Amino acid sequence: MMAQADSIVIVGGGPVGALLALSLQQNGIPFSMLEARAKGASHSDTRALALSDGSRLILEKLNIWSEIEGQATEIKSIHVSQHGGFGRTKLEAAEHKLPALGYVLPYGALTKALDAALDLNHVLYDAVATEVRQLPKMTEVFFKQVDIEISISSSLAVIADGGRSLEDIPIIKRNTKDYGHDALVSKVKTELPHANTAYERFTPTGPMALLPDGKSPESHVFNLVWTGEKAKIDALMALDDDAFLKALHLAFGDRVGQFLSTEKRNRFPLKLSTLKSVAIPHLAIIGNAAQTMHPVAGQGFNVGLRDAEALAKLLISVSSERWGSEQMLQDYQKQRARDARGSLKFTDSLLELFSNDWIGISGARGFGLGALSMFKPAREFLVSKMSYGK
Numbered sequence: 001m002m003a004q005a006d007s008i009v010i011v012g013g014g015p016v017g018a019l020l021a022l023s024l025q026q027n028g029i030p031f032s033m034l035e036a037r038a039k040g041a042s043h044s045d046t047r048a049l050a051l052s053d054g055s056r057l058i059l060e061k062l063n064i065w066s067e068i069e070g071q072a073t074e075i076k077s078i079h080v081s082q083h084g085g086f087g088r089t090k091l092e093a094a095e096h097k098l099p100a101l102g103y104v105l106p107y108g109a110l111t112k113a114l115d116a117a118l119d120l121n122h123v124l125y126d127a128v129a130t131e132v133r134q135l136p137k138m139t140e141v142f143f144k145q146v147d148i149e150i151s152i153s154s155s156l157a158v159i160a161d162g163g164r165s166l167e168d169i170p171i172i173k174r175n176t177k178d179y180g181h182d183a184l185v186s187k188v189k190t191e192l193p194h195a196n197t198a199y200e201r202f203t204p205t206g207p208m209a210l211l212p213d214g215k216s217p218e219s220h221v222f223n224l225v226w227t228g229e230k231a232k233i234d235a236l237m238a239l240d241d242d243a244f245l246k247a248l249h250l251a252f253g254d255r256v257g258q259f260l261s262t263e264k265r266n267r268f269p270l271k272l273s274t275l276k277s278v279a280i281p282h283l284a285i286i287g288n289a290a291q292t293m294h295p296v297a298g299q300g301f302n303v304g305l306r307d308a309e310a311l312a313k314l315l316i317s318v319s320s321e322r323w324g325s326e327q328m329l330q331d332y333q334k335q336r337a338r339d340a341r342g343s344l345k346f347t348d349s350l351l352e353l354f355s356n357d358w359i360g361i362s363g364a365r366g367f368g369l370g371a372l373s374m375f376k377p378a379r380e381f382l383v384s385k386m387s388y389g390k
């Protein structure tokens with residue numbers, strides 16, 4: 001077993017971990033980042049991330065936005081409707097004096113730009129963290145790299161593993177709710193061009209979204225996210241392409257014309273997971289590892305980027321002796337708890353309101369959507385919440 005020491009160790013080099021690493025690098029703070037995947041393996045990941053305007057500003061400050069802007073599709077309007085009910089609303093970027101309401105970006109484009117900006121002397125690829133151990137004045141992270149077992153002790157270990165591999169660290173207590181729902185994701189080609197419009201549609205079986213894909217408004221490609229109970233998603237996954245496209249048209253309606261073709265369908269489970277707020281010395285948890293939410297309101301990933309930004313700012317603002325101290329981590333939690341709780345509440349209330357199919361509720365929803373389309377302050381609240389978490 002080899003042993004090393006560094007000031008800050010980041011476990012997970014996904015977009016959130018890599019963004020924290022880049023902020024530290026740009027401010028001369030020493031760090032090591034462990035990433036389980038091979039170098040460049042995430043660059044071909046085509047999953048579509050919905051970025052808010054607030055996230056664009058974070059990436060701009062780090063000089064990353066100019067590298068990825070060419071691959072980001074602007075969302076100029078969001079059309080919200082419900083299946084089988086009246087009422088709809090449209091949010092427009094121009095009305096809110098924003099360049100765009102958000103952006104759709106391939107996951108791989110973001111990780112590629114972040115990796116290119118990082119000093120690779122501080123990044124360890126193929127490095128799988130296996131255990132995190134608390135010591136009196138530091139945290140020790142054990143990892144395996146090409147069958148060699150290594151440990152690094154640090155003043156602060158930051159877990160940014162997406163919440164999937166180190167879930168069972170005993171000191172981390174979580175509140176978890178399994179929605180029993182999965183998300184089916186794919187790219188689909190449509191008869192009508194996307195015209196930089198994102199569609200959010202609430203159906204009795206779960207919300208679905210179409211996010212525009214391709215810089216030109218004339219592109220006919222959308223990213224589809226279709227959520228529903230696992231059994232419903234099982235059935236959709238089992239259909240052949242033609243039957244799937246017909247089912248999609250039935251659920252989505254005519255707004256983008258016919259659905260012409262689909263790429264491979266993938267799925268992932270949806271759960272709600274948050275940390276119970278306890279500041280653990282020498283350990284911070286950020287991104288999806290800290291909170292996982294339903295994608296209905298497009299909040300989770302953007303909250304993760306704000307975690308990384310806030311932690312970097314705090315590390316820059318305090319002296320190195322205070323890195324990982326209980327006080328520093330309490331300050332971090334205080335700053336972040338409101339945003340994470342607010343985004344979860346916002347996401348959950350949307351789900352509650354739109355998942356019920358009781359008599360009367362569909363009418364109330366229609367009324368809500370109608371009211372939203374009439375009242376500017378309500379639309380402003382929604383746009384500000386979705387764009388900046390405020």
Ligand SMILES: Cc1cc2nc3c(=O)[nH]c(=O)nc-3n(C[C@H](O)[C@H](O)[C@H](O)COP(=O)(O)OP(=O)(O)OC[C@H]3O[C@@H](n4cnc5c(N)ncnc54)[C@H](O)[C@@H]3O)c2cc1C
Nearest residue numbers: 012014015016036047048128129161162165268287288301
């Ligand atoms: C299968 C799947 C599909 C998704 N699809 C979509 C989608 O289509 N649209 C959308 O908006 N959101 C999607 N999401 C959610 C979205 O990916 C997350 O919100 C976002 O990636 C969170 O970023 P992150 O950096 O916190 O975590 P991640 O992106 O998960 O990054 C975590 C990183 O940590 C690394 N890692 C994990 N364990 C270890 C370990 N033990 N040691 C070292 N490194 C480790 C991983 O290799 C990864 O690079 C999906 C999530 C999943 C799980």
